[in-house]
Amino acid sequence: MENKAAFSLEKYFFSKVDINLENRKSNDLGISFEPSGVFLSDSSSYELKFIFKADTEGGEIPFVAIECVATFKFENVNDIEEIPTYFYRNSIAIIFPYMRAFISTVTLQANIPPVILPTMNLSSLEKPLRENTTQI
Template identity: 35%
Template sequence: MNIQLHINKAKEINLIDKDQVEDFDQIDEFGFHYEPKFSDKPSDKFDIFFALRLKIKNSHLLLLEYESTFKLDDKFDDEFVNSHFPHVNAPAIAFPYMRAFVSTLLLNAGYEPIMLPSVNFSAMYKDMQEKDS
């Protein structure tokens, strides 16, 4: 099966001054979540949804929702949905694009660019599976 990254989109961006965030000092420097999203009807596309929380210079909080769409050469089935690819490989392919977007966004907004830390999607997926059990 041929699979390719089709499009990346920032769905929502919020840059909030720390004075407007309750308990700003208690928030972790970096928070991250991802989830594959599939249509209920047969489709040749699926999405990886990312949610990111990032403190910037201890003065602002960046909240980002980002979506990457993958296109397949055939419609996906249950075997594909439950496979390793949409849960580990696809997010690992899309993450560098989000990382570059965040860095460029912050640079263009007048902040120093921040390189997001590496993410072990295989370990995150394993943790999610254990929580579901």
């Protein structure tokens, strides 16, 4: 009988926060997410890097860029090929509420109109995350 892969969130932190209001050209926001990951085979853990960027129409450089790093621990996974496909979608869904709350808090504390993200279906990020995952 084959053991099912299980994973849990071990920790997360915000490794980079950049707010540059000189890059904010209007109130029309455009947002983007850039997921990537590294599977650490020696510890059966996965490091997810989740980058959020907010820019405005006419702005070439984001006025808010926030990078979150989350570490997930696997059971019964020893190689990148053994990571179940549902992990990629679920890992983003697990970390997104923390990212969303942090974005609201940090932009509010900057005394600017806060960037308040709605709940979002980010399942479209599953494929980019899988494609931007490496193993060391």
